[in-house]
Amino acid sequence: MAKYNDSKCRLCRREGAKLFLKGDRCYTDKCAYDRRPYAPGHAGRARKKLSDYALQLREKQKVRRVYGVLERQFSNYFVKADMAKGVTGTNLLSFLERRLDNVIYRIGFANSRSQARQLVRHGIFTLNGRKVNIPSLLVKIGDQLSIPEKNRKIPVVAEAQEVIARRGCPAWLEVEASAFKATVKALPQRDDIQFPINESLIVELYSK
Template sequence: MARYTDSKCRLCRREGTKLLLKGDRCYTDKCAYERRAYPPGEHGRARKKSSDYALQLREKQKVRRMYGLLEGQFKRYFEIADSRKGATGTNLLVMLERRLDNVVYRMGFANSRSQARQLVRHGHFHINGTRVNVPSILLKEGDVIGVIEKSRKMPVIQDARDVLARRGSPDWLEINDQEFKGTVKTLPAREDITFPINEQLIVELYSK
């Protein structure tokens, strides 16, 4: 499967915002975006006039990279969102938030979405008591996500639990620290997604 293997910090610099791709490091003074808040490359500091298309493309790339999706995957999510009732942009963001790897990250069982995706693929989590290894599963209201018992002492999961307070968890999730599990209390609403995203630009891009 294709995957990005270059520096993740370059992606944050390219999109002009922190995408929180390296977990707790993004909150420290080691963050590359804090040190060099301009696009990578020889002409990164040059002033550039952005067209409407460029703004739409950058917004799509920002969201796609934040959730760690390939181009084809992201487009399929958009097509599904567009076929459902309601605002297409909101439908898209809500679906991305409902992905298992994102929920594992939001619950504080991983330091980043990419780390959460790897942990899920290795079978460290269960949904409603059934062990799973597919990061793209879309969770429903009432689903209970937990760490399997033999994985609870893993250093990577313990470290993630220690830094959860730094970034917080959304209100639509209920977390039980003692039992290493969490519940989807309700589906996320647009106001629950506080990261600065202008989803209308993505809709305009795909509507061309």
């Protein structure tokens, strides 16, 4: 499977926005995007007028990098979103939000989505009482996510309560930090996604 091994901060600078790929570090003065808020490379400071296609492409790349999915995965999500009832762009974001690795990040049991993926692959969590190791699994209403007793002493997991208190949790998820478990109360709505995303540009890109 393809993996990005370069500096994650370069991705934020390329997209011209904080993607919060390094967790809490992005909130500190060590954030590379705050110190150099322009694209990487020798021509990074130059102002360029982007075409409509370039704007659509950059928006798609930004969302894909935020959620950490590959090009083919993202394309498959769009096909599913287009076939589902409702607004295609909203459906797309809902599918991405329902990914297990994203839910782990949202409830504060990991510092970033990439860290959440690693923890899921190591079988740290259980879903409805069964161990899971597939980061792309989509949760549904009523699903219960928990951390078994034997895994609660892992340093990253042990910080869960502090992270949840600092970052907060979306309304469609209910967290019991002291019990190391969470429940999916509803499907994510567009208002639950506060990150600045213009999904209509992505729909326009794939509709060509």
